Amino acid sequence: MKREGVSAQRISAAKVATTSVATTSVAKTPVAKTPLRESGHVSLELSDREFQMFQDWLHRAAGIKLTATKKSMVAARLGKRLRFHGLTRYGDYFRMIMEPAATAELQVALDLLTTNETYFFREPKHFEFLQKTVLPQRIPGRPFRVWSAASSSGEEAYSIAMLLADQLSSTQWEIFASDISTHVLRMASNAHYPMERARHIPPQLLARYCLKGMGPQEGTLLVNRALRSKVTFAQINLNQTLPEIGEFDVIFLRNVLIYFDQETKRKVVTRVTARLKPGGYFLIGHSESLHGVTDALRLVSPSIYCKK
Ligand SMILES: C[S@@+](CC[C@H](N)C(=O)[O-])C[C@H]1O[C@@H](n2cnc3c(N)ncnc32)[C@H](O)[C@@H]1O
Numbered sequence: 616m617k618r619e620g621v622s623a624q625r626i627s628a629a630k631v632a633t634t635s636v637a638t639t640s641v642a643k644t645p646v647a648k649t650p651l652r653e654s655g656h657v658s659l660e661l662s663d664r665e666f667q668m669f670q671d672w673l674h675r676a677a678g679i680k681l682t683a684t685k686k687s688m689v690a691a692r693l694g695k696r697l698r699f700h701g702l703t704r705y706g707d708y709f710r711m712i713m714e715p716a717a718t719a720e721l722q723v724a725l726d727l728l729t730t731n732e733t734y735f736f737r738e739p740k741h742f743e744f745l746q747k748t749v750l751p752q753r754i755p756g757r758p759f760r761v762w763s764a765a766s767s768s769g770e771e772a773y774s775i776a777m778l779l780a781d782q783l784s785s786t787q788w789e790i791f792a793s794d795i796s797t798h799v800l801r802m803a804s805n806a807h808y809p810m811e812r813a814r815h816i817p818p819q820l821l822a823r824y825c826l827k828g829m830g831p832q833e834g835t836l837l838v839n840r841a842l843r844s845k846v847t848f849a850q851i852n853l854n855q856t857l858p859e860i861g862e863f864d865v866i867f868l869r870n871v872l873i874y875f876d877q878e879t880k881r882k883v884v885t886r887v888t889a890r891l892k893p894g895g896y897f898l899i900g901h902s903e904s905l906h907g908v909t910d911a912l913r914l915v916s917p918s919i920y921c922k923k
Pocket of ligand 1: 676677678679729730731732733734737764765766767768771793794795796799851852853854868869870871874900
């Protein structure tokens, strides 16, 4: 089976259990075609003032609060872009991305400053809840829609899709997934992952919905075409007015609220829950809290809410 240069074959549960895993790491930053400076020769220093400019911009643009502890992370991640462009000062890079014509580089900076950690079936309690409580309760015959609202590279959306495909054979359903980072959205649309990410996918779902890379794609998996066709990805900034995306039965907003301050959290949760049907479920990360954020939701169990 071939797609976009990916050779793949069906995965059998037994095979997966014995497959030795090679890691394919995806480079986050394009490498400079002609390195303008040797990285070892230029020492880049991010001043407090320059850091403040990036902090203010990221907060304005995405609602993300960069604490002082993130200064070295910002210097390291953006340092690559300074070298790429032959710049020696972070302030010059900042002015460059603020130019109206620099939208592509602005997006690269945004992609680099977001934290995109995710994996299949992360926080399994939520998937168990979906499987055992939400799906059996749904109104038969009514289309079922789920939104993965900070989807990162798509593992969350495809995990949900595997459960829905398994349980909703005679119901119309779809997953809508979004993120602010175009870099992770490209990975999500490709649906091609290092096999080590499959660690938490139940073997029978892995066998049913994923293909195993062969030859040069050894050590990778590709989500199969049927499942991919049920998931739509779009770029959405939760810190702005949402586009017209309809209403959802379940919304996953997991592990993104931690990057927002209380006021941004309140605005984002209000905006997102407005798209949840009454009686619909709203899931946040286990380490997150909605304390003092909204009274439109009723707590069902830690990190699981229902719209009143
Ligand atoms: C740590 S990942 C969480 C992925 C997944 N929900 C999970 O729990 O595994 C956080 C994601 O939130 C996205 N994000 C951050 N700020 C955002 C914003 N203002 N609008 C939309 N997505 C945002 C980041 O790009 C990142 O991919």
